[in-house]
Amino acid sequence: MKKSNKLRNQLEYWSFVGPIFIAFLMVVIIPFIIGLYYSFTNWSAIPGRSIDFIGLENYIAAFRDEQFRISFFATIQFTLICVVLVNIVGFFLALLVTQKMRSANLLRTVFFMPNLIGGIVLGYIWRFIFIKVFVSLYESTGLGIFGLPWLSEANQAIWAMAIVTTWQFGGYIMVIYIAGLQGIPQSLIEAAQVDGANAWKRVRHIIFPLVAPAFTVSMFLTMSNSFKMFDVNLALTNGDPGRLTELLTLQIYNTAFTDSNFGQGQAYAAILFIIIGVVSFVQVYYNKRREVEM
Amino acid sequence: MKKGITASISILLVLSLFLVGCSSDESEKVTVDIFQLKVEIVDQLQSLVDDFMEENPDIIINLDTAGGGEDYTxxxxxxxxSGNQPAIFQVPGPTERDVWFDFLTDLSEEQWVRVTSEGLLDNITVDGKIYGQPVNIEGYGIIYNKAILEQAGISQTMINNVNSLSSLQALFEEVEQQKEALGLEATLGWSVGGTAWWVSSYHTFNVPFAMQQDPMDFIEALNDDTANFADNEQMLAFKDLVDTFVTYSYEDVAVTDYEKQYSDFASGKTAFIQQGNWTINQLNEIDENLDIAFLPIPISDNTSWANDSIPVGVPNYWVVNKKLDDEVIEAAKKFLDYMVMNERGQQFMVEEAKYIPAFTNVSVEKADPLAQSIITYVNDEKTIPWVWHAFPLGLVENDAKKAFQDYVNGDKTWDEILSFLDTQWDEKTK
Incomplete structure (x- = not known):
């Protein structure tokens, strides 16, 4: 009797987990392992060409490849800007929409909306804004910020991408902070108020430490999201000027598909995976330690 | 009772599935998948396919298109x-021909080979065997707007005499002087970035190659490293052309989009653009009565180079997949034959797709002005070839594009550009 119960439990467990597990195995785990294998070969994806094992050559080539270096530092720069911008914008939007206002719900929807638009579409829309709208704004207002060569110079172009990403992702991160903010007991804030803490001090010393768990999650999300940025990059700059704004994922794509060098592309992808893994792990580890128990 | 109904319905449904499976097996039709990249002519091609299927009821043709923004290759x-292989697909030239060589069916015995115009099969021939059918011919050059030049008081003789870089510069300068009066935003529409990056990276970049004594020999020499960009006369001279283009084109030549390039030209905001005859539909959408024609793209005053010619070539070849069943291959060959030898196919080519045909048995009666201009150059034998189809994979899209943008932005000197191209070429052919 007992035995059959156990069996039934097992069966139930696998009938729920099994399908998902198989799907996960087939579309994530297996391709990942195959991909790792290909990164040690000269696979060109042209049917009929032989696939030779070439050891670590692709990985060594990555350190000789000037374009990989350019893309790597562009990605780091982009990620740093994004993590800061997106989190600041997300946090303050969340503060704004958790105030007692009549339009709070409407504003939440509005701020979240850009996240529902695909990155490619966003990229093209913002390309139009940077090239056409900013120029006419500059002509009519004379404000220097609109006159910058937003997409034709590498530094500005990376900022431009970060701005678009912030616009797209800020609303999403806002939702996470809202959840964090709503979890703070009103009594704590009121107590601080009674003790004479002004608005800034309440944010700095009460709210901020208490939303630390949300901060950990948001930072992780923005970081891995920016490291893997592809669609906005493709639509907004496509690497222009001179492949200086070509982030790692786009470079991987170009190496694999355009140069028809899939082995090399896979090696770059594996390196990117390791970087994201290490950075995320370190970041989550340190942020966890700052979280406060209530 | 209810259970009975559900059960019988399910059985019926399952049976019908089997029946559907059977019926398509029984008819023994040959299915030919076509995979092509011209999004502009999908409807016209589909109607040709429909007419073909009506005449050949035992063949089914599925037309699939990826092009425009999509990456066909x-x-x-x-x-x-993945195994979902098309029967008929397109390859642009030698590099891709070699990539897909194991898949290409020998088409040397086909009827249409005999009526193909001189020299157009070279790029698809290996060891005397012909592996593809030219889709059409296209040409590009510097297109000028006759009305604007007339308004600027420039004589047709001066235009016709453009056969060297200095005569082109003189013409540009003449227009540039009157830019304000003519209401121009720029004299020339040209770009190295945005959605128009290919204008420079493919087409302008092709010119110094095409002006070599023997372009294919030069590419061969680059491949086995017996020639270099850095000490090649044509490549060094090419700088003057690029400088000229940058001087007379838009200020933000690095980000100008294709849409801006052609729409400015069609609406009279630029007097020249470097483009090909494929732009005619977009130009005519804005102004139907544009009076336009091609000028050559000269890179120097050296008369022994073809500075008075325009680049004309076959953009794509239809090829037949060898790895499929014999009856599919036969059906595919039949379709290619239909396109050239049958009147319906010729009508498609000339009237519907508005191609400049690559075949001597097809004549164009009412060509658009750009096609007309190309035909004139072809008849005068003032053409140079398209050679980028023989470059290593990715060189144009990744490296030439970067080279142009770095030079225009002032990040690299011309010498640095040439040695960069040398490094990348060697990297890709080692």
């Missing part, structure tokens, strides 16, 4: 690797 690679 990437999708083709995916389809070939």
């Amino acid at each position: 990437s999708i083709l690679k995916t389809r070939m690797s």
